[in-house]
Structure formats: structure tokens, C-alpha cells
Amino acid sequence: GAVCASMIKAEKVDSTLCLRPLIDSYISYVMNREYRLSDGIFARTRPHFNTVWLDDMFMGIPPVALMGSLTGNNQYYSEAVSQVLGFADRMFVPEAGLFRHGWVEAMQFHPAFFWGRANGWALLTLCEVL
Numbered sequence: 001g002a003v004c005a006s007m008i009k010a011e012k013v014d015s016t017l018c019l020r021p022l023i024d025s026y027i028s029y030v031m032n033r034e035y036r037l038s039d040g041i042f043a044r045t046r047p048h049f050n051t052v053w054l055d056d057m058f059m060g061i062p063p064v065a066l067m068g069s070l071t072g073n074n075q076y077y078s079e080a081v082s083q084v085l086g087f088a089d090r091m092f093v094p095e096a097g098l099f100r101h102g103w104v105e106a107m108q109f110h111p112a113f114f115w116g117r118a119n120g121w122a123l124l125t126l127c128e129v130l
Contacts, residue, residue: 001030004063005128008070027067030060031079037105041086050105057087058121062128080129091122 004026011019037043037050042060044051061083068076090103093112099122100112 001026001059001061001063004030005066008063008066012070023067023070027063030063034060037086039086040082041090042083043105048104048106052087052090052103052105054087054091054099054101054115054118054121057083057091058125058128061087061125065129084126084129087122087125 004023007019007023007026010017011023035043035045037052041052042056044053044056061080064076064083065080068074068080088099090110091099093100093114096112096114098112098114099119100110101115101118102113103110
């Protein structure tokens, strides 16, 4: 997804690069084949089944929002907003004002490890989407 976001930005600046076939392939994967939780939030099956990681927030959401600006299709904006809200619901810890690094669906208690790099992914995602 991060590579796709870079390609979208480049395509918007110079359409003679002819990146659209690659962009379309990447975004098709993100929108249609990326593993998700039952509510549609991007997730992983490893190292634990149905886990959410802040790294994936940055890797998956910005290209979706940027595709909205490239195509004018509001479907992409709606998906990006849904993803941001879903990640924040699971990952943001209001008492700390920070995002936890990972979330495992099967756990009752979700420990909050506040990694600087992971919070950087979240902040970069929010900047890109805005």
C-alpha cells in the first residue's frame, strides 16, 4: 500500500509516467483481497489470528484516500474514514493519548505497548488522510 500511495502521488504530478495500471492493481488488492476482520478493518492472520497493527494503518489507508483524490470516487474516501475509525476504536488509548502497537481480537484484555514508531505510523496516516 505505501508503494501504491507513492505511485498515486507521482501520477497526480505527472500522468505521463503511466503508473495507472500498477496503481489499479495495487488498489484492487487493498480494496478487494486484503485480509480483514468481520467488520472490514484491515487485519492479519499472523503472528496471531485476527490481529490489527498500526503499521498496517499506514500501509493500507493512505493509498485508499489518495485513490479518492485521483479518481474523484467517494467510495475510497468512505473506506479510508471507516478504516481510520476502526483502527482508532481498537488502538487509541485515550488515557495515554497514544495508540497501542497491536490488538488481538481473541484477547479479553488488550495490553497497550506505546511504541514511538507505531504512533508515528498512526500520525502519518492521519496526516495523509486529512
